[in-house]
Amino acid sequence: MIVADLSDRELEHQLAGPGLLLRTGPVVSRIQSRLPAIVRGIALHYAEYPTANDESFADFRVRVGRPRNFRRWLRPQAQFFVDGNLPFAPLPLDQAFPMLEWGLNWCVSAHCHQYLIFHAAVVEKTGRALILPAPPGSGKSTLCAGLVNRGWRLLSDEMTLIDIASCSVVPLPRPVSLKNASIDVVRAFAPTAAIGPAVHDTTKGSVAHMRAPTDSVRRAMETARPGWIVLPRYQGGTDARLTALSKARGLMQMADNAFNYSAHGGRGFEILSQFVDQCRCYEFAYGDLDEAAVVFDELAATT
Amino acid sequence: MLPNPQVRWRALPDDALAWRRWGGEVVVFNEQTGSTHLLGELAGEVLLRLVAAEGGASAAAIAAELSDNPGDADEDGWTEAVAKVLSDFARLGLAQADKS
Numbered sequence: 312m313i314v315a316d317l318s319d320r321e322l323e324h325q326l327a328g329p330g331l332l333l334r335t336g337p338v339v340s341r342i343q344s345r346l347p348a349i350v351r352g353i354a355l356h357y358a359e360y361p362t363a364n365d366e367s368f369a370d371f372r373v374r375v376g377r378p379r380n381f382r383r384w385l386r387p388q389a390q391f392f393v394d395g396n397l398p399f400a401p402l403p404l405d406q407a408f409p410m411l412e413w414g415l416n417w418c419v420s421a422h423c424h425q426y427l428i429f430h431a432a433v434v435e436k437t438g439r440a441l442i443l444p445a446p447p448g449s450g451k452s453t454l455c456a457g458l459v460n461r462g463w464r465l466l467s468d469e470m471t472l473i474d475i476a477s478c479s480v481v482p483l484p485r486p487v488s489l490k491n492a493s494i495d496v497v498r499a500f501a502p503t504a505a506i507g508p509a510v511h512d513t514t515k516g517s518v519a520h521m522r523a524p525t526d527s528v529r530r531a532m533e534t535a536r537p538g539w540i541v542l543p544r545y546q547g548g549t550d551a552r553l554t555a556l557s558k559a560r561g562l563m564q565m566a567d568n569a570f571n572y573s574a575h576g577g578r579g580f581e582i583l584s585q586f587v588d589q590c591r592c593y594e595f596a597y598g599d600l601d602e603a604a605v606v607f608d609e610l611a612a613t614t
Numbered sequence: 615m616l617p618n619p620q621v622r623w624r625a626l627p628d629d630a631l632a633w634r635r636w637g638g639e640v641v642v643f644n645e646q647t648g649s650t651h652l653l654g655e656l657a658g659e660v661l662l663r664l665v666a667a668e669g670g671a672s673a674a675a676i677a678a679e680l681s682d683n684p685g686d687a688d689e690d691g692w693t694e695a696v697a698k699v700l701s702d703f704a705r706l707g708l709a710q711a712d713k714s
């Protein structure tokens with residue numbers, strides 16, 4: 312059963328009551344909320360995702376609600392609960408859906424230590440993963456959104472999960488978070504992509520989410536082999552250019568963008584080294600998504 | 615001030631260091647600090663020789679191994695360069711001077 316099989320009323324009822332059991336890759340979350348923005352956001356972005364029945368185990372029990380204080384009348388806010396705890400300060404109510412997304416990311420990065428987790432977008436073609444580790448503002452999510460609208464499979468726009476036993480990349484396909492100018496860039500690049508309403512004045516500026524492609528959601532249990540590690544850098548007016556990077560520097564970039572690698576100690580280093588050994592590493596500057604898509608298609612075809 | 619080139623140095627024990635060499639570059643993970651360091655060619659060579667040296671090695675001894683003219687390692691500036699690397703290793707917690 313997928314979320315789209317539920318009527319609007321059933322979805323609303325599940326979210327307001329026992330919670331919607333939502334499977335995103337290897338993670339099952341029980342989501343509860345009465346907020347209309349959450350109901351609309353889930354209906355738009357998670358329509359194709361599997362749901363589980365009430366008896367199923369949930370890795371995380373999350374709830375997005377409104378604080379019960381005087382602020383609810385003056386400046387309405389939203390709060391994110393996980394297993395009854397409040398890991399974050401409340402945010403303005405109109406940021407409820409981005410807050411759910413950030414909260415779900417946090418659940419994975421803070422708890423799923425069966426994986427090595429990196430702050431990196433990751434897409435797949437021909438069975439190989441293209442990992443894009445980069446700090447915020449480097450054009451990582453924009454490039455990721457561009458590639459998944461040109462035939463690459465979305466594994467994640469935010470977190471790369473490496474399975475410790477197999478050294479493969481485990482998909483966690485969820486909505487792609489677009490920020491500021493990249494919202495209009497992706498709208499123009501992929502006019503048929505489903506992009507939700509922009510939410511303004513968040514800590515990250517304006518944020519809108521792009522729905523993950525159906526094929527990526529359906530193949531969410533299909534892992535990918537190590538392929539390429541590419542450090543993206545958006546620079547307006549620049550021709551798309553790939554420059555080879557040593558494996559040692561590729562590993563350092565991954566380590567710099569790691570959530571839990573040092574927590575795994577020497578074993579984490581060994582797994583990451585094995586992973587990097589199997590990848591080709593590059594830096595990539597780009598100023599145009601069409602050019603970027605051509606470069607990566609050539610890369611996938613020739614290496 | 616650079617350390618005495620005759621002082622013996624030891625790398626961290628084997629179970630506290632993990633490393634990988636790709637071409638001239640070495641990446642080393644320090645289990646005690648949880649930090650990863652990228653070492654250039656000289657620093658990588660010094661670390662690997664220090665790890666391999668049972669009982670440790672001095673800057674002068676490592677420099678003599680690395681220099682094309684082992685007898686003139688001091689003159690060629692190798693000893694000073696190696697001593698500088700060892701001093702950096704001490705700062706990063708990768709090695710320490712033998713106090714005995």
